[in-house]
Amino acid sequence: MLHGDRACGHFQSFAPNARIPWLCPVELATAQYCSQTRWAVRGALPEGMRRKYSSHSSKKSVSCPGDGTKDTWAPDGAPPLSVRSRNQTTIAMSYYSFIQWCHCTVNPCMGCDGCELFPCITRLIRTINEWLVSHEVSNPYVRKVIELEVESRTPSATYHSRVAIAKCVLAAALPGMPVSPRQVRDLACAIAAEFRCYAAILHLRYAKNSTKPHKVGKKGFAPTFEEVTLFRGRAAAAANWSDLKNVNDPEKPWLDGARRLIFLSDMGDLLSRAVTIEYILEEVIGSVSSSEGQRHFWLWLTKRPARMAQFSRWLHAQGIAWPDNLVAMTSVTSGDTVGRVAALKKVKCRYRGLSIEPLWSAVKLPLDQIDWAIVGGESGPWAKPFELDWARDIRTQCAASGTAFFLKQIGTKPTAGGIPIRLQDRHGGDWAEWPADLRVRDLPQAFRR
Numbered sequence: 306m307l308h309g310d311r312a313c314g315h316f317q318s319f320a321p322n323a324r325i326p327w328l329c330p331v332e333l334a335t336a337q338y339c340s341q342t343r344w345a346v347r348g349a350l351p352e353g354m355r356r357k358y359s360s361h362s363s364k365k366s367v368s369c370p371g372d373g374t375k376d377t378w379a380p381d382g383a384p385p386l387s388v389r390s391r392n393q394t395t396i397a398m399s400y401y402s403f404i405q406w407c408h409c410t411v412n413p414c415m416g417c418d419g420c421e422l423f424p425c426i427t428r429l430i431r432t433i434n435e436w437l438v439s440h441e442v443s444n445p446y447v448r449k450v451i452e453l454e455v456e457s458r459t460p461s462a463t464y465h466s467r468v469a470i471a472k473c474v475l476a477a478a479l480p481g482m483p484v485s486p487r488q489v490r491d492l493a494c495a496i497a498a499e500f501r502c503y504a505a506i507l508h509l510r511y512a513k514n515s516t517k518p519h520k521v522g523k524k525g526f527a528p529t530f531e532e533v534t535l536f537r538g539r540a541a542a543a544a545n546w547s548d549l550k551n552v553n554d555p556e557k558p559w560l561d562g563a564r565r566l567i568f569l570s571d572m573g574d575l576l577s578r579a580v581t582i583e584y585i586l587e588e589v590i591g592s593v594s595s596s597e598g599q600r601h602f603w604l605w606l607t608k609r610p611a612r613m614a615q616f617s618r619w620l621h622a623q624g625i626a627w628p629d630n631l632v633a634m635t636s637v638t639s640g641d642t643v644g645r646v647a648a649l650k651k652v653k654c655r656y657r658g659l660s661i662e663p664l665w666s667a668v669k670l671p672l673d674q675i676d677w678a679i680v681g682g683e684s685g686p687w688a689k690p691f692e693l694d695w696a697r698d699i700r701t702q703c704a705a706s707g708t709a710f711f712l713k714q715i716g717t718k719p720t721a722g723g724i725p726i727r728l729q730d731r732h733g734g735d736w737a738e739w740p741a742d743l744r745v746r747d748l749p750q751a752f753r754r
C-alpha cells in the first residue's frame with residue numbers, strides 16, 4: 306500500500322484540540338495523518354488529487370524536491386514526494402502556489418540570464434567600488450584586487466564567497482591596518498543585497514555551491530542559476546491538471562470563477578539565451594494549445610519581451626497562431642524598465658499583462674492594449690520602500706485604460722506619505738492590513754469565461 310493512501314489503515318484524525326499551524330480549523334476537522342509515515346493529508350481535496358504535508362514540520366509548507374517551490378499536490382496514486390524516484394522530477398511542480406495571482410506554477414526551464422534583480426559581474430564590481438568610496442577606503446590598487454576577485458567568478462560564486470571577497474578587498478584597501486568583522490559583514494551585505502530575485506535566491510540556497518563542493522545540488526534545479534537547464538514534460542504534465550472553472554478556493558477568493566491560472570516559468574526566464582525557439586514551440590506552445598491545456602490560462606512572464614515578440618513573429622511565419630489562452634506578460638520595476646511595455650505590445654497575442662513588482666518608484670505606463678496590471682512592493686531583507694500612492698496612481702491609470710488592477714502585496718517596507726507603516730505580514734500580502742481603497746484584486750473578465 307502506498308504511503309499516504311487513506312486506505313492503508315494507519316490514517317487517523319487529528320485530536321479535537323490539535324493546533325497545526327498550517328491548517329485552518331475547518332481543514333483540521335477533515336484532515337488526517339498517517340501514523341506510520343507521518344504524512345498529513347488535508348480533507349475536502351479537489352477531485353482526484355490530494356495534498357501532502359510533513360506532519361512534523363512546523364512550517365506552513367514543505368519544500369518540494371522538484372522545482373524549489375514550496376507547496377505541492379500530487380495526483381492520486383503517486384508516492385509522497387520524499388519517496389519519489391529522483392528521476393521523476395518532471396512531475397514535481399507547484400500544483401498549489403502561494404503567489405496570489407495564480408493557482409499554480411510550472412517551469413519548463415530553471416535558471417536565467419539575469420536582469421535588474423540578479424547582478425552581472427560588472428555591477429558587482431561597481432557595487433564593491435561604491436561601498437569602498439562611500440567608506441573612504443578606496444585606492445587604485447584595491448580596484449585591481451576587486452576585478453581579480455570578482456571577474457574570476459560567476460555571480461552565484463561571488464555571492465557564496467562574499468565574505469572571503471570582502472576580507473580580501475578590505476585587506477587590500479586598508480594595508481597594515483586591522484579589518485573589523487563589522488566592516489567585513491557590511492561589505493558582504495552590500496554584495497548580497499544585489500541578489501533580489503527569489504528564483505535566484507532559491508537556487509543560491511539549494512543548487513550547487515562553489516564553496517561547498519561536497520554539497521549536491523537539489524534535483525529539479527539548475528546546477529547554478531546561470532546554467533539554464535531544460536526540464537521536458539513539465540508543461541505537458543501541468544496541462545493535465547484538473548479544470549478549475551467554477552471551483553472556489555477559500556484562500557484566494559479573488560480567483561473564484563477563473564480558469565486555472567498557471568504561472569509559466571517563475572523559477573527562471575524561458576526566453577534566456579540557452580532556450581531554443583524549437584524547445585518553446587514543442588514544450589510550451591504544444592502543451593498550451595493541447596486539448597487539456599486549453600482548459601487553463603497560462604501566464605508567461607518574461608523580462609525579455611523583445612525576444613517574446615521575435616518568437617511570436619517566427620510563430621506567425623510558420624503559420625502557427627499564438628494560443629488565445631497564453632497571456633504574454635512582462636515586468637516593470639521603475640521608470641528605467643517601462644520600455645518593456647512597448648516591446649510587449651509587439652507580441653502578436655490576444656491578452657497581455659504586466660507584473661509591476663517589485664515597484665521601486667512611481668511610473669507612468671502606456672496601458673492601452675494591456676489587459677492586466679499586477680502591482681507589488683518588494684519583500685525580503687533588502688526591500689526598498691513602497692509608497693502606497695504609487696499603487697493608487699497605477700490603479701487610476703488602469704481605470705482610465707480599462708485594465709484590470711491587482712494589488713498583490715505592499716511589501717516589507719510600505720510607506721504612506723513617506724511615513725513607514727508597520728505590518729504583521731512581513732510581505733505585506735494580507736489585504737486586511739491595507740487601506741480599504743487599495744483592497745483591489747481584479748482579473749480580466751476573459752479569465753472567467
Ligand code: SF4
Nearest residue numbers: 417420423502573608
Ligand atoms: S528569473 Fe526573472 S527576476 Fe529572476 S533574474 Fe531572471 S529575469 Fe530576473
